[in-house]
Amino acid sequence: MKQITEFLDATYLQTAEQANISAFENDAIVADLLQNAVAKKYKCVMILPEYVQQAKQFVTAHKSKVLVGTVISFPQGTASTEEKCLQIQNAINNGADELDVVIDYLAFKNGAVSLVQNQVKECTMMCLQQFKTIKWIIETAALSNKEIIQITTLIKNVVIKNGKENDYARVFVKSSTGFYTTENNLPNGATPEHITLMLENATPLPVKASGGIKKLTDALFYIQMGVKRIGTSSQKQILLETTTI
Secondary structure, three states: OOEHHHHEEEEEOOOHHHHOOOHHHHHHHHHHHHHHHHHHOOOEEEEOHHHHHHHHHHHHHOOOOOEEEEEEOOOOOOOOHHHHHHHHHHHHHOOOOEEEEEOOHHHHHOOOHHHHHHHHHHHHHHHHHOOOEEEEEOOHHHOOHHHHHHHHHHHHHHHHHHOOHHHHHHEEEEOOOOOOOOOOOOOOOOOHHHHHHHHHHHOOOOEEEEOOOOOHHHHHHHHHHOOOEEEEOOHHHHHHHOOEO
16 A cells, blocks of 8 residues: 555745745745655655755755655756756756756747757756656647657657666656646646546656646546656645545
């Protein structure tokens, strides 16, 4: 019986400006997240790059197994391959275990497939060579179903061609940033339809569902579908409902 916490990437990715609060208040939210993550033994704590060093020091000081994750080229994904690699290396140097990288989905939509393939290869191999986990955020709300299938398949094929079988578990395809602005109030995060497409086309790579997952029923639904991680900023609410699945 797995604890649901083993699937959860407890997340806070807002700047003080985005949250409309002071820097001090934002720091306090991150500190509370770290304390909660260690206490409840979440799989990973997902924070902005500027908090990685603090998070790693906190987790290490408490002898916790909680992983420290951060985001790269977030949330637009338009940074160059060189910029993304630099951001990844800086985060790893500061103690990051996991890197959630926004793929250049706009370039992909505009037909720059080889650019995206090369970016996936370079960033993925950089992480794998340093024994880190990388999760490619494809931003499903910005893509058609056909594009979701194509970009998921692209990531899988690049990893199979350049990686080894025992690397596969450390390269995820992830649904959403949670920051994408949709039209007509359409969902900007994980949906059953999109996660189904990802699961069907990512195998043998794992899938992370994120964006809009606020309730235990949501988390359980996606776990039972087959996702290996859940990204959520509502981890406290989820745990209030139950702690085992």
